[in-house]
Amino acid sequence: MLEVKGLMVFYENALAVNDLSLKVQAGQVVGVIGSNSAGKTTLMNTLSGLILDQRIKELRKGGERITIMGKVIHEGQDISDMPAYERVRLGIVLCRERHPVFPDSTVLENLAIAGHLRSKVEVAQTTELCFDLFPNLTRWRRRKAGFLSGGEQQMLAIGMALVVRPRLLLLDEPLLGLSPAMQEKVVEAIRSVREKTGVTIVIAEQFARPILPMLDFGYVIENGMLTLTGSGRDLMENPEVKSAYFGL
Ligand SMILES: Nc1ncnc2c1ncn2[C@@H]1O[C@H](COP(=O)(O)OP(=O)(O)OP(=O)(O)O)[C@@H](O)[C@H]1O
Numbered sequence: 001m002l003e004v005k006g007l008m009v010f011y012e013n014a015l016a017v018n019d020l021s022l023k024v025q026a027g028q029v030v031g032v033i034g035s036n037s038a039g040k041t042t043l044m045n046t047l048s049g050l051i052l053d054q055r056i057k058e059l060r061k062g063g064e065r066i067t068i069m070g071k072v073i074h075e076g077q078d079i080s081d082m083p084a085y086e087r088v089r090l091g092i093v094l095c096r097e098r099h100p101v102f103p104d105s106t107v108l109e110n111l112a113i114a115g116h117l118r119s120k121v122e123v124a125q126t127t128e129l130c131f132d133l134f135p136n137l138t139r140w141r142r143r144k145a146g147f148l149s150g151g152e153q154q155m156l157a158i159g160m161a162l163v164v165r166p167r168l169l170l171l172d173e174p175l176l177g178l179s180p181a182m183q184e185k186v187v188e189a190i191r192s193v194r195e196k197t198g199v200t201i202v203i204a205e206q207f208a209r210p211i212l213p214m215l216d217f218g219y220v221i222e223n224g225m226l227t228l229t230g231s232g233r234d235l236m237e238n239p240e241v242k243s244a245y246f247g248l
């Protein structure tokens with residue numbers, strides 16, 4: 001469904017992603033595991049096309065030069081130069097890191113804003129799906145999103161991505177800042193998103209332990225470079241992963 005070939009991203013002269021190639025098959029949950037500054041967000045922004053907007057913005061303000069090399073192929077089509085809003089139409093939807101929600105709008109309003117490309121009926125249907133997936137949100141329907149806990153905001157942020165009706169859902173650090181109990185809830189919800197909607201999912205995470213068991217395939221990156229690949233199970237048993245991510 002998606003293929004990245006020899007991706008390199010530079011911020012000025014600093015290399016953030018170094019010759020990265022990966023594949024995602026339809027229906028899979030694929031993980032990109034890496035610690036801070038490994039290049040996860042840069043990769044996710046490249047997949048969603050957001051980096052092209054960043055590049056234009058930087059150019060306009062005379063800021064840093066962002067150089068992108070390599071290819072992003074979606075269902076056989078080279079989309080490397082396709083802007084983010086067109087990729088959304090293909091069903092490629094990114095849920096950015098640190099659960100960005102509109103704090104002064106209610107939960108329902110946030111979902112409606114996210115679904116502006118969809119019909120009212122579609123938004124209503126997926127809104128119900130979100131409340132099924134995240135029962136915690138149900139009682140806060142009319143609460144301002146800024147008053148929700150971090151975990152609840154993360155759930156809402158994933159819900160906002162779902163309302164767009166993705167075919168390929170990109171989640172950038174969905175577990176960041178959450179307690180272990182909340183992390184379990186979000187992992188459970190991601191599992192049921194996949195079961196209920198069949199959407200293909202790419203997750204970038206530094207918390208490997210809760211994520212690995214659900215991965216069909218995982219890529220471990222360090223300093224923008226691929227260091228290990230394998231099924232979630234293989235990676236869980238890998239001694240390097242154990243020492244780097246499990247503290248074993
Ligand atoms: N806009 C930018 N300008 C300059 N350097 C950047 C920019 N964004 C990221 N970088 C650098 O690129 C590298 C990769 O950053 P990136 O944000 O992709 O990592 P990450 O894996 O998402 O990290 P985190 O876990 O902290 O979110 C880092 O060294 C970072 O400092």
Ligand SMILES: [Mg+2]
Pocket residue numbers: 040041042097172173
């Ligand atoms: Mg990041």
